[in-house]
Amino acid sequence: DSGVTQTPKHLITATGQRVTLRCSPRSGDLSVYWYQQSLDQGLQFLIQYYNGEERAKGNILERFSAQQFPDLHSELNLSSLELGDSALYFCASSAHTRGSEQFFGPGTRLTVL
């Protein structure tokens, strides 16, 4: 158990819908990262937050947005969902930013029908 929690574990929805994925980092970790992993694909970096502020951005679609709240939990919002958005979404946390090991949550499996 990494100490990072993600909810829900599974999510099935229809195209065009909007969903919110939630992540709680390890106690004391200030950084939260979001990754997308499609079937047999690597980990695609989406976005990073550090202590409530956006720190780095990857190839995150405009339909996707995220935020980190004062209690350091984070939410990833996915809207106007398409079939291609079906994937495993991981959240990871680390104590700091640069040079810190990341601890991954169990992931949320999103299926868009």
Place this chain on the structure above:
Amino acid sequence: QQPVQSPQAVILREGEDAVINCSSSKALYSVHWYRQKHGEAPVFLMILLKGGEQKGHEKISASFNEKKQQSSLYLTASQLSYSGTYFCGTEDRDDKIIFGKGTRLHILP
């Protein structure tokens, strides 16, 4: 830019050694290594930082050539539990960690 990992896949017998390579075209601050088993989350193995500092598990060894932006992960006397997909992640000055496509390792008894 995404780092390039090689080989893409490797099959070993228990007890054999393996080397997984990772190279980047960008100047790097650090290289991260993670292992992911099927259906599970990636698990941290090691970080190699610019300047020579390393943080990771005692049984894992790796190298980082800063000039060539290359890193190698060394798996010696492999065990069945080593099976999985190994990802290297390269971190540049923008603080983003970009992961390679992974190397699938399968250990046979």
